[in-house]
Amino acid sequence: MQLCTQHWHGLISAPVNLKVPLWSSGFSTALEARDRLMDIIKDKLENDTEGFPATLSSLPLPDSSAAAQHLLLFISALIPKALASLLTSFTLVLSADEQVESRRRAVEDSDFLHTVLLEVQRLWPPFIGGRRIADQDTTLAGFDIPKAYGAIFISHSVHRDPEVFQQPDSFLPERWSGRNAGQESFLCSFGNGPRSCIGSKLTDIFLKGGPVEILPFLYLGSALHASKKEVLDAIGISALLNVSADCPNHFEGAYQYKCIPVEDNHKEDISCWFLEAIEFIDSVRDSSGRVLVHCQAGISRSATICLAYLMKRKRIRLDEAFEFVRRRRSIISPNFSFMGQLLQFESQVLATSCAAEAAATASPLLGPKSTAATNSTTATPTSPFIFNFPVSVVNPAYLHHSPITTSPGC
The missing domain is CATH 3.90.190.10 (Protein tyrosine phosphatase superfamily)
Incomplete structure (x- = not known):
C-alpha cells in the first residue's frame, strides 16, 4: 500500500538496463543487439541457411538505414511501459480523497488536465534518467564539462529542484499555469534534445x-x-x-x-x-x-x-x-x-x-485490395x-x- 501511496514505482520501474560500468546503458546494449541481429539475418540470407524461412529470401539485405529503423521499432516498444507508469501515477494521485475537485476539473477542463499530466510527469517520471555527451565545453551546476565528455542526469532530482519548482514535493498542477508556465522544457520525463523519446507526445493523446x-x-x-x-x-x-x-x-x-x-x-x-x-x-x-x-x-x-x-x-x-x-x-x-x-x-x-x-x-474490413496487394506473396517487398x-x-x-x-x- 505504501508503495502505491508514495508512487515509488515511478522511481524504480524504468525500462532501461544499467550495467556495470555505469556508462554502459540499455541503449548501448540495444546497439549491440541490433548489430548482432543484423549480422545473423545477413548471414542466413547470404548463405541460404537451411531452416531459415524461405519467404525471406526475396527481402533486400538490411543496410544501415534498415537497421536504424529496426532499432527504432525495438526502442519504441518501451513506450507502453512508460505510458503505463504515467497512467498508474495519474490514476493513483487523482483517486485520493483530497483530489475530488481536481478530478472534476480534469474531466471538464482540458487545459487543467494538461497541467495535471505535466505535474504527474514531473513527480513520477517513467525513466530514471539518461546520459548525454557535451558537444562543446560547458559548465553544469558549477561543474566544468569538457567537450565529448558524458553527463548523467537523474529525472527525479531535476524535477524537484527547489530553485525551479517551489514546494517541489507537492502535487500542484496550477504551477504550470502560473510561475512555471511555459517551462515544460525543464521536464526530462522522456529525455530531452535530439534523443528524446519518440513517445513523449503520446501522453496527452493517450490520456485525453x-x-x-x-x-x-x-x-x-x-x-x-x-x-x-x-x-x-x-x-x-x-x-x-x-x-x-x-x-x-x-x-x-x-x-x-x-x-x-x-x-x-x-x-x-x-x-x-x-x-x-x-x-x-x-x-x-x-x-x-x-x-x-x-x-x-x-x-x-x-x-x-x-x-x-x-x-x-x-x-x-x-x-x-x-x-x-x-x-x-x-x-x-x-x-x-x-x-x-x-x-x-x-x-x-x-x-x-x-x-x-x-x-x-x-x-x-478493409475493402477491395489492389492487384499488387493480392500478388504480395510473389512480389519483392x-x-x-x-x-x-x-x-x-x-x-x-x-x-x-x-x-x-x-x-x-x-
Missing part, C-alpha cells in the same frame, strides 16, 4: 482520448477509461474484459466483468485465452450489449485480444486486422511474443481455406522490415513456425 469503437459492440481502451463510469455509460458499455493481472474492476455489480490475468511480457502465453475471450465478446454481442476490452495502457494486451477476435470472426489475416485496429487507435503495439502468437493463431484460423482464398480480392508492425524484441520460443508463411497453401 476515450475508448475507440472497433466494432459496434466492441471497444478498446485503457484502465483509465475503465475507471470512469461516466465514460462507460456514455458509450453504452455493459461488460468489461480486463486483460491484466492487476487492474481493478471498479464497478462490480454495475457491469459484467471477465478477467484474463496476463502480464505484458515475452514469457506470457496469451493465446491460450483467445477462444475464451472470443466467446465472452460473442456473448455480450448476442445479448445486444457492448464490451470494453482494456489492459493497463490499451496498447499491447487488450489490442492483442481485439486482433484475435477480428481474425477469428471476420476470417482475415493479421496484417488486415492490425491495420483496421491501428486506424482507430494508432498507439497499439503488442509485444513481439504476442505478435508471434497471433501469427500462429492466424494459421489456425485460416487453416480451412487455401492461401488464395485467404488473400481474396475483398477484405471484410518494398519495405526493409521483416515485420511491418510496431513490436518489441524477439522471443525465440515463438519462432519455431515461419513468422511470414502463416497461411497454408491449397
Whole structure:
C-alpha cells in the first residue's frame, strides 16, 4: 500500500538496463543487439541457411538505414511501459480523497488536465534518467564539462529542484499555469534534445482520448477509461474484459466483468485465452450489449485480444486486422511474443481455406485490395522490415513456425 501511496514505482520501474560500468546503458546494449541481429539475418540470407524461412529470401539485405529503423521499432516498444507508469501515477494521485475537485476539473477542463499530466510527469517520471555527451565545453551546476565528455542526469532530482519548482514535493498542477508556465522544457520525463523519446507526445493523446469503437459492440481502451463510469455509460458499455493481472474492476455489480490475468511480457502465453475471450465478446454481442476490452495502457494486451477476435470472426489475416485496429487507435503495439502468437493463431484460423482464398480480392474490413496487394506473396517487398508492425524484441520460443508463411497453401 505504501508503495502505491508514495508512487515509488515511478522511481524504480524504468525500462532501461544499467550495467556495470555505469556508462554502459540499455541503449548501448540495444546497439549491440541490433548489430548482432543484423549480422545473423545477413548471414542466413547470404548463405541460404537451411531452416531459415524461405519467404525471406526475396527481402533486400538490411543496410544501415534498415537497421536504424529496426532499432527504432525495438526502442519504441518501451513506450507502453512508460505510458503505463504515467497512467498508474495519474490514476493513483487523482483517486485520493483530497483530489475530488481536481478530478472534476480534469474531466471538464482540458487545459487543467494538461497541467495535471505535466505535474504527474514531473513527480513520477517513467525513466530514471539518461546520459548525454557535451558537444562543446560547458559548465553544469558549477561543474566544468569538457567537450565529448558524458553527463548523467537523474529525472527525479531535476524535477524537484527547489530553485525551479517551489514546494517541489507537492502535487500542484496550477504551477504550470502560473510561475512555471511555459517551462515544460525543464521536464526530462522522456529525455530531452535530439534523443528524446519518440513517445513523449503520446501522453496527452493517450490520456485525453476515450475508448475507440472497433466494432459496434466492441471497444478498446485503457484502465483509465475503465475507471470512469461516466465514460462507460456514455458509450453504452455493459461488460468489461480486463486483460491484466492487476487492474481493478471498479464497478462490480454495475457491469459484467471477465478477467484474463496476463502480464505484458515475452514469457506470457496469451493465446491460450483467445477462444475464451472470443466467446465472452460473442456473448455480450448476442445479448445486444457492448464490451470494453482494456489492459493497463490499451496498447499491447487488450489490442492483442481485439486482433484475435477480428481474425477469428471476420476470417482475415493479421496484417488486415492490425491495420483496421491501428486506424482507430494508432498507439497499439503488442509485444513481439504476442505478435508471434497471433501469427500462429492466424494459421489456425485460416487453416480451412487455401492461401488464395485467404488473400481474396475483398477484405471484410478493409475493402477491395489492389492487384499488387493480392500478388504480395510473389512480389519483392518494398519495405526493409521483416515485420511491418510496431513490436518489441524477439522471443525465440515463438519462432519455431515461419513468422511470414502463416497461411497454408491449397
